[in-house]
Amino acid sequence: MSNLVDYRTCPTTGLGVDKSAEKLIKANAVAAVVFLAIGGLFGLLVALTRWPAVHFLPADWFYLALTAHGLDVLLVWIIFFEMAILYFASAILLNSRLAGPKWAWAGFGLMLAGALITNVAVLRGQSSVMFTSYVPMMAEPIFYLGIILFAVGALFGCFVFFGTLVIAKRDKTYEGSVPLVTFGAVTAAIIAVFTIASGAIILIPTLLWSLGFVAHIDPLVYKTIWWGMGHSSQQINVSAHVAVWYAIAAMVFGAKPLSEKVSRTAFLMYILFLQLASAHHMLVEPGFSSEWKIFNTSYAMYLAVLGSMVHGMTVPGSIEAAQRSRGLTKGLFEWLRKAPWSNPAFAGMFMSLVFFGFIGGISGVVMGTEQINLIMHNTLYVPGHFHGTVVAGTTLAFMAITYLLVPLIFRRELMMKKLAMWQPYVFGFGVAGISVFMMGAGTLGVARRHWDMTFADAQLPFDYPSAAFLMMGLNGIFAIMAALGGLMFIVIVVGSVFFGKRLADDEKPSYPDVPPQAAAVSHYGDAETLRIPGTAFLVGIFFVAFVLYYFVNWKYLSEIWPLS
């Protein structure tokens, strides 16, 4: 069987690369970037409309654009890219052939068809039901059909990934345990199967309901199971982008995990507990007990949060250890100061790490506290939080690794290197601004998914405080900056993939710089000699920020009307 597989040898790693896996990675990555461009454009239109001074789109177009934005970036861009990561972390990293490339292509076809169908449904104007499509509000049947097809396609991809793991193990293409990055991808794929199952359980009856075959879908049941897909799919992202952080740390610094045991256990925590997060969306709904809410919203006593906090130390810690072993040992931060900040793969990865922790992570835990959710639910604080996790976290990390994948997988020299150097900063700070200012507006009570914060046509008047208008203006400005960063990314990547200098079969890419002796630095120190004081200091700052912000919000809560 395996002698039918067409391999090339990678000049950087010396590993065999299954060309069918490589083609699939390319196809999925290209589809991902196309939908990032479409969804990003819709996002810009949404932000310009919510900027009170601009108020760009009319109401019906605003709700249409918001629905399309959510679907195209939160679902389509990210899952397509995750498929590319799954194939990379299995076939490429394990030096194996890909299991059933035809199935993988079938999955790709289904995903593409599903994404196109749902986009058509939304653009027809009768399915502006938002990404969440809460019943009893009804979309056109093809809206649900498209999402179901997309999910089934993604399921094919997951099983091709699992199959590849089996083949690699059987053919002994690697020694010992799978690499940590592959382990992270396994985590993502396991959560993906759970996610897709939840989606099928609720969306298939909903499709039948929209066709008239089912009379009633209970809105609470819908919401609980839908978020078993909606929130868990964000945990696929977390697992995948943490794996990407480790991958970039390894590819740029030759960094070795501080402890395989700790990092793998942290991923295991994700598998065991992240799925409980559906409860984050049910904290102010009728019909759930406080016991259920407290246990589930905390991922069983915050054990999945523990996993993320552990990665928050081990990823920068592994970079610090690698840098110190190269002699960058002065003070607390020489290792960080002299890091390759002009390499977009590193810059994007490090900003993703910091923003995910400080903005997305802390706000998520605070908002997911049973009682505190009362002062945040469905305000702009919610999109503020998840732009911190999914955009500043996941999307920025995926952009960062794309800079490494273009030369390694597409075999093209990266173009416009100066522009690439700036891209992560423009996009990263733009998104950080979006997140922070939306959270600020949400704290002032501004509703999410809302066309007119002035309530000009309402029967009864109401005014938000003027500070809220300032927040939305700043949000608009930073959205333009983020959109510019997104455009830069697309120009660089599309340009390089189609017009970049082709690398010869035995040619190593010159950019971005990957340390030639990467393997050599993997043998520094051990548990007794390990020193990462800089990382420990940064983690200390994170912890103090977390604790302070947590209590500030309890203080806010204690000031509202007594409720029981």
Next chain:
Amino acid sequence: MAITPPSERIWWRQPIARVELIWIVVAFFWGLFMFFMMIYWHGAGEQNLSNEAYQIKPLRFAEHANAMIDEYTVREENGFPVVHPPPGDDIYLIARLWQWWPILELEKDQTYRLHLSSMDWQHGFSLQPVNINVQVHPGYDMVVTIKPDQLGEYGVVCNEFCGIGHHNMVGKIYVVE
């Protein structure tokens, strides 16, 4: 490296560095603290959402609300009845496309059992500028005991998307002496 198999075959026997261990312990206990903080607030805090809810047919809910409106309406405002129910009573707020019906007038520092339900799609009860946010479902009657502790005029914004008139769905609650 993280992209190659672990260099130590028996990686699960490798000791963990002290700095990692300290952080794991700190983060674990912080998680426990946050977990028990939610439970503690149920006893010590004054802001807890009730677990009281019932399934109800929308028309039945509307009957309750209309009975209250018929009995306690004190005036009209922009076509909305302003209802001043007695303190301690069960009070009803209807969410529907695209109104919060009626306007409620409550007395400061008095307790009311507020019933929330929707006649059609999901809505979001967002009391501003207090910033209390509760989801409103059709077919479910959510009962929240509230005690307004500040005088004034409050807006009720809808913060769950409910179609093209969503941004015009504004209600009002007065708190008087």
